[in-house]
Amino acid sequence: MAGIELHLFFSPTRDELQWAADATDGDEHLLALLLMLKSYQRLGCFPALEDVPEQVVEFVRRQVELPEGTLPLYRAERTAKHHRGLVRKRAGVKYDQGEARRIVEWPIPKEAAAKNRPADLINNALEKVVEAGLELPGFSILDKMASKIRTEVNASIREGIYDRMSTAQRAGLLRLLEERDSDGTTLFSRLKKPAKGPTWSRFKNLAKRLDWPDELGDTSVWMESVATGKITDFAGEADASKLRDYAPIKQIALIAS
Template sequence: MTSVDRTAYPRFGRVVSGRELAEAFTPTDAEVEWARTKTQDQQHLLALVVWLKSYQRLGYFPKVEHVPLLVVRHVRDVLGLGEDVALERAAVRSAKRHREFVRKRMKVVYDGAGVRKVAEDAIRGAVLTKDNPADLINVALEELVRARCELPGYTTLDAMAATIRAEVNNSFYQSVAGRLDAGAKARLARMLVVDPISRRSEFDRLKDVAQAASLGKFKQRLELLEGGDAGAAKRGRRYRRSVHGHGRRARHGLGRQHFGQAGGGPASRDVRAGDRADIGNRDGRVTGVDQADQQRPRRGAAPGILRQAGGQGVAQALRNA
C-alpha cells in the first residue's frame, strides 16, 4: 500500500493552526441558520456543521474519530453549545441524512460508479508515462477535483492505481518477452545463474555502478556492456577507437595545447602517425606521462619530449623518455 503521506490526498493536519481554524472551520451565520433548520437537537447540530466544514475542507466526509478535537471545540464554541455536547457517531439513518444535506448544499451529486470511472480513466491515461503509484493517485485526485466529484476513500484509489499499474506493466513485459527468440531467452536466464566462487551473477555484475572516469575503467565498462549485448559491442568498439587517443591525451596532459596549433604543426602529424595503442599497455597505464606533464610548456609551444623526439613518433618518444 502506498503511504498516504506521499500523495496529495487531503487529510487533517497533525496540528491545526488558529488561522486555519478561523478560515476553514468557522461556520458563517447563514450556515449556522441552515444547520438549525435541518436538525432537532444540539448533538445533531454539531455533527452536521462539523461534517459541512470538513467536506468543504477535504472534499469527502471523514470519520468522526478522525476529526481533530481542536476543530470540534472551535465549531462547538461558534455554535454556542455547552462542553457537554460531544461529537459522536450518529445512527446510520441520521448520518446518511446529514450527508445528503451537505451534498445538496454543496450542489454535489453522489455517484460512486461515476466517480470511480473518472479516477480510472485518469489513471489509465497517466500510467503510460508514470510508474510511481503516488503519482498515479495524484493524477486521479486532480481530475476528481476538476470534475467536482466527492473524493472516494484513499484505499479505493490506492487499490485502483495498483491494479491498473500491474495490468499495464504486465502488458509491457509480455510485449518485450514476445520479441525474444529462444537464444535471447537462454542468455537472459544464464544471467541469473550465481557463480559459486564469486557468489555473483552476470546480472549482478551488470548492475555495477560505473567507476572513476579513467581510460582503464572506461575500457572495462565497455567490455562489461559488450558482454551483455552484441549490438552494444559494435557501437562500443567504434566509440572506443574514436576516444582511445583523445581521451588519453586529454587526461594526461597531451592535449592540443602541447602540439602547437590544432591540425597544423609537425608535432600533431607525429601524433596521427604514431601508434596510439603503444602509448599505454592493456590495463590503461601510460608510460612516460608524468615526465611529459612535468615538462608541460606554454600554450602553443611544442613540449620538450617531442622536440627531443625529432622525426620519431610519439609512442617511440614516450618509450625513450
C-alpha cells in the same frame, strides 16, 4: 494537526454556522453537521464521525462556542444521510459512486503506463471526478482500483518486453542468474554493479564493459514504447534475492530493464 491548518480548513464561517443552525435541532447535530461540512470541503468525501480527529472536533466546538463536552452524534442513520445530502447541496456536488468510479477508471491505465506509485495514479483521477461535480469515492476504493489497474498494466508491459525478445535472448538473460564471475558473484551482480568515480582508465574499462551487455540483445527493441520512468521502476524491482521467485516473463522483463 497544526493549528494553522485547523484555522485554514476547519473554521466555520458565520454563514456556515447560520446554515447549520437553521438545519439542526440540537448541539450534537449542529456540531456533527459542521464537521461533515468542513471535512467534505477538505477531503472531498465524508469520513465516519468516529474517524474525525479529536482535536478537529474540539477545535470546531470551540469555534462555534458550544458547551464543553459536546460530542457530534447521530442517533439515527437517516439523520446522518440527511446531513450528507445537505452538505452535497451546499457544495454543489452529486452522489453517484458508479459514475465516479467510471471516471476514475478511464485515466488510471494511461497514467499507469508511465507511473508506478498509487498516489501518482490516484491524484489525476481525483481531479477528473472533482471536475465532474461528483463526490469522491473513498480512498480505500481508489487505492484498490489503482493497485489492480497498475498490476494489469505492468503485466501487459512486461509481456511486451518478453515478446520482443528471441528465445536465445531470453535464455541469455536467465543465465545471468546462474553463471558466475571469477570472484564467485553472478553475472547479474556484475550487470548491476555501479560505475566507479570518473578517471580516464575507468572510463575505458567502462566502455569495454558496455560491450558485454550490448551482446545480450538490442534493448531499444525490447523497450520499444516503454516509458523511461517505467523502465526505472522495473530496474529497481530487479533484486537478485527476489527474482527467482517470479514467473519467467516477469523475471526476464526486470532483468532486461
